[in-house]
Amino acid sequence: MRITQNNFYNSFVADQQSIKQQLDRLNQQLSSGLKIKYGYEDPQIFTDTLRLDYEETTLTQAVNVSTDAQNFANNTDSVMFQFTDALTRFKTLLIQASNGANSDGNYFAISNEMKSLKEHMINLSNSSINGRYLFSGTALDTKPVDSEGVYHGNDGLMKAVVGAGVEVPYNIPGSDLFLGEDLNFSRKVTTNIPLKDVQTDTAVSLESTIADFTGKSDDYNFFIRGRNGDGSVFENSFTMTADKTVAELLGEIESSFTPESVDVTLENGYIQITDRQKGRSLLDFHLYAENSVDSSPVPFMESGFAGADASSYDNIDFAKSDSVTLTGNYSQIVKSDNSYAVRGTLLSDVAGASLAGGSLELSGTDRNGNAFSYTLDLDNPTDIFSNQINNSDGTPADSSTLTYGQLLDAVAVAVSGISDQGSFDANVAEARKWVDVYLDSKGRIVVEDKVGTDTQITFNMHDSKSGFATPGASALVFNANNALEIDDPKHDLFESLDLAIEAVESGMLYPEGTSAVNPRNPGIENALEKIDHVLEHVGKEHTRIGAMSNSLNYSVERNETLKLNVQTLRSEILDTDIGEATVKLNQLSLNYQALLASVAKVQNLSLVNYL
Template sequence: MRITNQLMNFTNVYNYQKNSSTLYQSQQAFSSGLKIQHSYEGSAIYVDAARLEYEGNLLKQVETSTLKATEFSKNSDQALNDFVLKLTEFKTKLIQAANDIHDATSRNAIANDLEGIKQNLIDIANTTINGQYLFSGTALDTKPIDSLGNYHGNDQSIKAVIGPNQTSQYNIDGEALFLGSDNDYNKIITTNVNLINHYNKLEHPNDAVKYISVEDDLRDLIGENYRSEEYNKVDKMETGDFEKDKLVDQDTTFFLQGRKPDGTTFATKITMTPDSTIQGLLDNIGYALGNDKDNKNKLVEVTMNNSGQIEIKDIRNGNQMTELHLFGLTPQQSTEKYKVGNYEINIDPATSGNYKITTTKDADGNITEITAVGNNNQTYTINLNNTNQLQVNNQVVQNIGNPPFALDLNDLGNNGIDANDFTTFDPNDADQVREMSSTKVRDKDGSWVDVSELSDLATIEENVKNGKVYLTEFIKSGFEDTLGAKNNATDYNKLQFEQKDNILTGSVPQIIKGKNEFATDATKIKDVAGAGLQDNPDSNMTMHIKSKNGNYYEVKIQFTDIISAATPPATSLSITQVDQDGNPVNPPANPVYQGNIMLGKYNEATKTTDGVVTTADDISYKQINDIVAMVAAGNMPEDDISNGFNENMKKLFDTVNTIPLPPNIPNATTVKSELKANINDPEIHTIIDKAVDTAFNGAAAADVNILKNIKDIVINDPVYATGRFEAYNKAVDAASAGVNVELNYRGQMQITDKSQTVTGIEVTIFEEFSDDKPEFGKEANSSVEGSLFNFTANNMISIDEPSVDIFKDLDDMIAAVREGSYRGNPNGTDARTTGIQGALKRIDHIQDHVNKLHTQIGSFTNVLESSGTRANMMFVNIESVKSDIIGADLGETMLIYKQQLMQFEAMLQTSSMIGKISLLNYM
């Protein structure tokens, strides 16, 4: 091989560059303290170092965020600590108020102190740190509690990062704190009428009032009320009259309506003998609510407090479904009297059972006519003529004396109708009063029956007014009925929403069965209903609404349309204008609307919103709210096609659905013609024609099922349904500008009149009962399905329940102190107060609720502090590991540098020597 100068130069340059690079790397490692400067110098080292760098930065971030979060949680902890102290002070004041020594002045002073404490609590609830509210959820710039105690934040939690894919909450949102629920608490409800031992009052008239106890019996509860006031006036009941055989036929029937712990509704009648104990009544109430008679499946505890009030505790923790209304009816020994004008007529009980007696009344409730129909269909009509003379079957009774009169219906007209038929009745003659008295009552049809056979509240109320029964009251609420009168103890849920300024609110929360959560607008009403919406074809939701413009309307949602053969059957919606008493008026356009509840559904294929008829189980509270809003605002759907078609179909259906059948049963041509009457839309005509042809399918004449099928086909036709939805939705949109209807945070329906400071709107929502679905069973000791829904009800009052509403609860407590109500007080300013005793029970729950969250925020703080400490320690460890992986050993680096330097110098020296060699050195 021949070595040339060029090869030697190349080799020298290569060696120089290589050694220079190695020497440079050593110098860099020595000066920087790092093994490598670039990733290509050592990929394994670089990857490990980058990963450790990321983890170190993350831990630094965790340390920073936990520090800030810890400060937030510590401030929340301190605020809750102050909150608990103020609640303790509030309770102390309540205990002071519970003493009987206070007069109105001192009670007001305590109430003022409580108001001050409540304001302090609001201030604590609105605590801010660095401009952020502690208890507003994620709405950190929103003041959580206003001056009325309403919450305006949200229910969202704020979280800090405490590690890879790890977060920790560090706030308590106001919804959980101020409006939360405790699943370890029970619902406790109470009556508010103090039941008195009337027998003791009769026996010891000068003694202090003695309240009823569980050891007493019904005779003690009823006392002298087994006889009417008129009877007692002339023959006062004595203690010796309370023997069982002297109270024959005077059992007491208790009427119960409500909701069992499982959410199903019921209406039960319980008939008990006079010697039955009060404990027996409490047991029967428990059975009605679902307790097993063998005491193996106890769902509720029913007790009597020392103020003569019934208390019911739901055994299941966290359950808040239980609801109850009750009253008792005892037949009084009393006369059956009617007053027509100035003529008081007492019917002889010996013949009363042979006649059905009904009355006709004027607008003021005065009787204008008595109609008695005998078993032989003999009818007697007793009224006044134009000159106010008494007449029977339009024959004036001549030479009649002064009232009151006794009337034997069997003798009426035997020898002509004359004054001898109306004999004198002397209310001061004990023997005559006794002979004319009985314990029977009139039912809805006017039949002579026992109290236990009554089945509707209207007839019950009529017998109470007539003095035929003694009413044992348990609950009074102070609501107004549909006519605006203060409700009676017999009223249950046919009551108006409570009004305050421009807002109407239902008193009953809508609670989802099985979940015990408050319903929202999106909730399906079937999830709250006390039974299946279509289990009974007569089930409905009825509304009486006075609109903003002063008109009255009846709205009825029939969950099962009788003119529907679909599976499930269609529903129907009708809106009818009525007068103040609920009687239909007859303007040209009445009903105002007949059709269906509609919903819009987006059609992806056509990019349009199609109309859909909503089935019963798909109806949401939002849709119910929309109906209430458009009627209350006076914005009805302008839909002549829907009104016309449904009216025409109803006429046809009524014609075909008769026995015997009409002589001329309509055929397909006739049905088409009648269904299209007054509808001037060719497209709708085509839809009807096709539906009729499809439904008839060769049949010669219409029957009920054919008409049902026709209606189902028409209302579900996409073109027909979309047109109806557009008209329906237009009314809903127009109504929303003036009236807002929604379920509030406690599931209560709330109606806001946007254009008035004091609204004139009135709303009542209930279920209308019928002969096929009576309010109560027609037999004694019966139980039937109750009302599907309650929106406002004269039900037992809640002492405690799993959910809390702290500031509203405190307001109720303060009102009880100011009123001086120690327990429920139906005659106070707030008939539904539970009094100071109930307040003490509730304040204990509120304290426990806040303490739980106080403990929770403490645990959050501990987690954050430990996470921050751990992050700091881990950062140090990572830095140490990273130093081991990428850090250069200075001693080792120095030795390597020296070796490389020596090699470099040797390479230079060798290259120099080789460069000096020439051919002369070999010659």
């Protein structure tokens, strides 16, 4: 093949451009520190870099989210330290008040400091960081606790996304802290009228006899009714002679419950019953006795309800909680999971016995002051105007399908004082303009007059089987002269504080069924047990937020490490190896210089040189 000058020139130009491009690329890599500037230069490096950039951005976001969540948790932890300190001081004052040697002045001073501590704890409960309340659940802009200690937040958990499909909670909602439930606690209840020896006016002992606290040698008939820990209801009656001991009386009471389900004890003259199974809130009882000769009563509990005596259990008018509101004191609790009933809960899920063939008696005065009374047949429920109550699918409700929402609506129609609108649904719609009937946060029925300022409404609702004259125990109870709660798996922190303050303010060491202040206050001694429970619960929640904070800290550290690994891998893929690039640059520079030198020599060759 003949090498012409043109061929030589083209070859030179191609080699020169190739080397210059390589030199330019190496100079660019050295100056920018990157192997490529544009994606087309190396698609593989470009693709890997995009993927790693995305992972780095994701990890950075996870670190930022985790850090913010950890700050929120740490602030919560700090507030809970202060909360625990205040609660501990509150308990110390309560112990001081339990000293029977305190004067009225001492009780007054102690109660004032306890009130201040409660206010301080309410302020702590309303702590906010950067405009976000710590204890309101996911309702971050809602003030969680009002001045009365009522919780207004929700039970939502805020969760930080700390990785792919990984979420870590970082808040303690007030529903858990202030209204929590501890399954390692048992329900414990007590009478509020002590048994005292009529001769010495001191509390009886287990060896004391019936005659010792009645003062008579007659036989006595005892009547007991209530609920077992599993929610089933019972009633029992028995007769004891005057020479029987208090220990034997306690044995009869225990045998009225499900065998081996409760412990019955005598504490300073008060009969106390404890559920042996933890985590249940259904245990309840009412006890009453009569002389078999003259029917003179022996009360064991009084609740101060108007028109009710010591023999009354659940046939009792709802009490006014303010000028327009009436409230039942008996929580509606689902037997299967110990939760409070809501509008959609079936009555049969709460009832302590079958509702088939049962009925409820509703009576009182409506908001216009007119008396009313009607029987709600649970097998064929209607409103006060005999309009059928139907289920959501249009079928008639019965004892197995009737819900609390339907029952509350029937109550609303009865107390509203409206005229018949022709159907249950139309009556409910009209009644809601005037009254509101609902279940509060503790499953208690509340009747509220929405228009009046001093309501004329009175209301009583009880099972038709109420009272010993009717065979069978009440399957449903809405308001009761029942035993006082000492402790329960469920608790209300601020209500417990209020009861303790009230007991100290009144100098009430033990329950006083005849108290004009609050016959249902368990007293200072029993309040101590409840405050111990509250303190333990707060400690558990404090530990929980600490665990959350630690988990978030681990997440931050893990994501920072992963982010560093991604940055290192990205650097290895994209960043220029300065040493390698410098060597290549020097080699290409020498090659380019050699090319130029070779071309110069070839261009100087001529046949003249060989003539």
